[in-house]
Amino acid sequence: MTSEASPPSSPAAGPDGPVAYADARARLLAGPAASGRGRRAALAGLTDRWLAGLFAGAGAPAGVALVAVGGYGRGELSPRSDLDVLLLHEGPVDSALPERIWYPVWDAGASLDHSVRTLAEARTVAAEDLKAQLGLLDARHIAGDAALTASLRSAVLSDWRATASTRLPELQELGAERAERHGELSFLLEPDLKEARGGLRDVVALNAIAASWLADAPRDGLEAAARRLSDVRDALHLTTGRATERLSLQDQDQVAATLGVLDADTLLRQVYEAARTITYAGDVTWRAVERVLAARSTRGRRSSRLSFPFTGTGRGSGAVARGAVERRPLAEGVVEQDGEAVLAQGARPATDPVLPLRAAAAAAQAGLTISYATVRRLAAETRPLPVPWPDEAREQLVTLLGAGEACIPVWEALEAEGLITRLLPDWERVRCRPQRNAVHRWTVDRHLVETAVKAAAMTRRVAxxxxxxxxxxxxxxxxxxxxxxxxxxxxxxxxxxxxxxxxxxxxxxxxxxxxxxxxxxxxxxxxxxxxxxxxxxxxxxxxxxxxxxxxxxxxxxxxxxxxxxxxxxxxxxxxxxxxxxxxxxxxxGYPFPADVEPTAEEERLAVEAARTGGPALSLHAQSSQDSFATEPMGVDLTLAIPDRPGLLGTVAGVLALHRLTVRAASLRELDPIGIGAVLLISWTVTAEFGELPEAARLRADLRRALEGSLDVARKLAERDAAAPRRRGISTPPPVVSVAPGAASATATVLEVRAHDAPGLLHRIGRALDDAGVRVRTAHISTLGADAVDAFYVTDPAGRPLSARRAAEVATEIQAALG
Known part of the structure; x- marks a missing residue:
């Protein structure tokens, strides 16, 4: 029960009277010696001594204890905090006893939240009311029967741990409801320091999770972040004289001055930084809780069916050592495990400076986030990127941004460990910077990320x-x-x-x-x-x-x-x-590059293909841009082959079968010895997981595919069907358009913009072949996770398509890709 009106006053004289306490409290709050956490602890100690005196003066019998709960139980009192106390007893108690304790508290002007219960009643209330149970988790003895208080703490903690599998989801739901009502502290111009997401209430939830023994929060910086928010709340209470948690615009300058902070913007920035630390710790911790609860649920289902012990896939079960944890490759050095992106066992961050961006891009494109341990390891071991960045680093950054909404939690994980400012030193000046404009929803840095998210939905509109x-x-x-x-x-x-x-x-x-x-x-x-x-x-x-x-x-x-x-x-x-x-x-003109004269190597391959009637192939590894880089090696692949229907799709399919990702390509016709057209295709490819195929094996599969003994489409379909389904991300639909007539005088230019995926070029090639058009020239580009391709096509007689036919072909290709 909570009092809203004071009963008649008790005598105020004496060291335990309300006047004496109020005077001592006022001196403490005004004194320069104590501030911040020290002042909160001192205020709690002063209140403890006063309440203990009131308890003793009230003539409490044996078997009764006065217990602090909630924030007061944690030993920290802000200037306007409620005093949350419980009068705990073993049996019937004189009804006048609580009043002899509460009246002086009311007379002192303190806000009191009080209750009188037996141990059994306290446990019953806790079982029915989650907020009451959270308060009791911080129970602390003030006066009376210390053994009774100890019994309460032991019973409440035991109940909490026994029911954690049901109470923690309830706690998570409460947090989500608070976030919906109060918003995200990190981005609010007038934040609620306690109730908003990333506020002090979330710190209480993290401590409750730790008390359950199911998981614990990342502790680096968490205590300092909570202390910063508490300090700001203290200053807010002192400057306003009210028990408010909302840092209003009109109070920010005075609060900053009270704390000795430069200005209100600096104050908000410090508040935002603290909130982000708490928010990230919460995200990491709740994911850990979800994994543990999911493992428990799976264990329960299996144990009901199986007679042998369940080995589990939890982090603490030793399952990794026994090979029980499923790890699915995402990119070179990166795998999926337990719904997160983690480093592969052979990953070496110290020798792979692109790995943080590659891991981030792979996670975002798969709709995952990066595990806490992985980000920590990347931050600790990865060396700075060389300047200028390797091509792969730039492409992986673009791929990360192109993931849209899925980019945000990954970006936040990198930022929490300082990896963003390491990649982009200029980011530090805008990080957590407030924008005092009602139009803006976000801080400057988050606005930049949100703009990239919006731009990711517009990538089909630009070349x-x-x-x-x-x-x-x-x-x-x-x-x-x-x-x-x-x-x-x-x-x-x-x-x-x-x-x-x-x-x-x-x-x-x-x-x-x-x-x-x-x-x-x-x-x-x-x-x-x-x-x-x-x-x-x-x-x-x-x-x-x-x-x-x-x-x-x-x-x-x-x-x-x-x-x-x-x-x-x-x-x-x-x-x-x-x-x-x-x-x-x-x-x-059209934004794609013009054809260039073939090199001597390309002419040699074209002549060989024309004479033999088969594919002529050369592979050249690109030189690394950094002496210690181990990213997937880029390869220049040049292929000359006599022209025939379906050629582009077939060759692209063979590359996809060998898990080669096409980064760029160009296709053009040559007639090197006057006996027939030869298609010359210059590819730049990378190995999907860092292992390049042997040239002889690639050439053999090309021959088989062209001869018809290797069904590329069926093989790709079988592989796709066997691959595990990932949730992935939502991407803009493919767009196929016809370039203006001025783009080429001798061909129709079809432009394809789509999300890159294994076998994409194979599907485009098959669609073009099914449409009955010839590909005379092509320019293939992969920019991050987006494919931007241009195909110069003609009808079978070598003429540009009519406007109507070109539109029909574009529609057919777009339907095939959809």
Missing amino acids: RPDLLLVAALLHDLGKGWPGDHSEAGEVIVRDVAVRMGFDAADTETLAVLVRHHLTLVDTATRRDPDDPATVDLITKVVGTLSHLELLHALTEADATATGPAAWSSWRASLVDDLVGRAAAQLTG
Whole structure:
């Protein structure tokens, strides 16, 4: 029961009177000697002594104890905290006894939450009320029968551990409901320090999980984070004079001054950092709880059917040593285990600087997160990336960002261990930086990640999804510096792009996107669209159609990631109209590279293929960009083969069977000795799990496939059917379009944009063959997890397709990929 009105006062005189306690409490709170955790402990000690005196003066008989519970039980009292106490007794107790203790407390103006119960009653209430049980887990003896208090603690802990399998899911559900009501502390301009996700209530939940013995939270930084939030709450209580948990805007400057913090922004940043530490610890711990409970459930089902002991797959069961844990490969050095991405047994972070990004990208693309132990090991052992980054590092970053929503928990795991600022030192200036603008939902750093998430859904709209995703991630980095953030961001992104290994042209594109990421929406909403100068302004800014489409997508991603008030159908229509007008004014060729003259090696292979009528093949390993790198080796594969129907799909299928991932490719026709066309295909491939096939075996399988003795489609289907099903991620659907007629005078150009997957090029090739068109030239690009391919096709007679037929073929291919 809780009092809302004070009963008649008791005498205030004497050392245990309310006036004496109130005076002592006021001196403690005003004194400079104690602050923070020390002051909270001192206030709890002062209150303990006072309540013990009241207990003694009340004439309590034997078999009665006064017990502190909840926050008071933990020995920490904030200036306006409730006093949560339990009068515990073994049997009937004089009804006047509690009043003799409670009245002086009320007279002192303290907020009191009190109850009177036997041990059996306390256990019954705890079994029915989870919040009451959580409070009792922190029970601490104040006065009276210490053995009775010890019995209570022992019984409550025993009950908690015995019922953990049902109470912990209930506790998790309570946390989810609180997060829904109060939001995420890390991103709120007026956060609730206790109830919001990542607040002090979550620390209590983590301690309760530890008390269950099922799991424990990562402890690094957790105590300091909880202490920081408690310190801010103390200052908030003192400055407002109220028992409030909400850090309102009007109180932040005064709270910062009370704590000796530079300003309100610095205060919020410290609060956000603490909340993120608590949130991440909670995420890790709840995943561990879910694994243990799932293992217990499985053990129960098996034990009901089997007579031999169950070995389990839990982390503490020794199952790994016995080989009982299923580990499924995700990427080189990365496997899936217990629903998380972990390092393979042979992974060597110290000699593989790309491994953190490869693990992150593989986890996100599979819809998983990275295990806590794996991130810790990566942070401890991985050496810095060389500058400029290896190509694979850049591609893995793009793949991670391209996973959309699945990127966020992986990014948070990397950031929790400092891996993000190690990869991108400029990130530190925007990390946890608040945005004092009601339009913005997120801190600067989270807004950047959210923009990349939004951009991941727009990758089918642009020819360079990699540049869109990287620009989305970097576009507001200038907010960590003085002055116009777009201008500062342009300077920063030029440096970052060079360190990432982008060439001069791509670096310039990223600089344009960052410098002008607000230009489209500002111009569309503030200038007259019918004024030719308005369109001229945009065309001068972007310069090319490619830049325009990237800027258009970035503008929308940025606005939709900001918040509901930043984007509307009206703004979208204004921007779309302006982009359409600018596109009509711009001119330029198709963005794919022109054919080049064949090398001597390519001519030799073409002549060999023309003379023998079979495939001529060469394999050349690419040189590593770093002396200690062990990432999957890139291979340049050149294949010359007499032209025939279905060739592209067949060859791509053989590569997929050998688990070779096509990163880039080009296809063109040659007639080296005047006896017939030979297709020359130049591939850049990587081994899916780091093991390259032998050239002789690859050549033999190519011959078999071309002769018809190897059914590539059936083999791929069998392998896909046998592979374990993963949840994966939701990706934008494939888009197949016909390029404008100006793209080529002698062929129809079909552009395919799709999420990369094993056998994708094989399926495209088969679809083209089924459509009855010839592929004269092709340019294949894999940018992160996105395939952007262009096929120059003709009808069987070698003529460009009619507009109607081209549209039909595009529709057929898109249906085959869907």
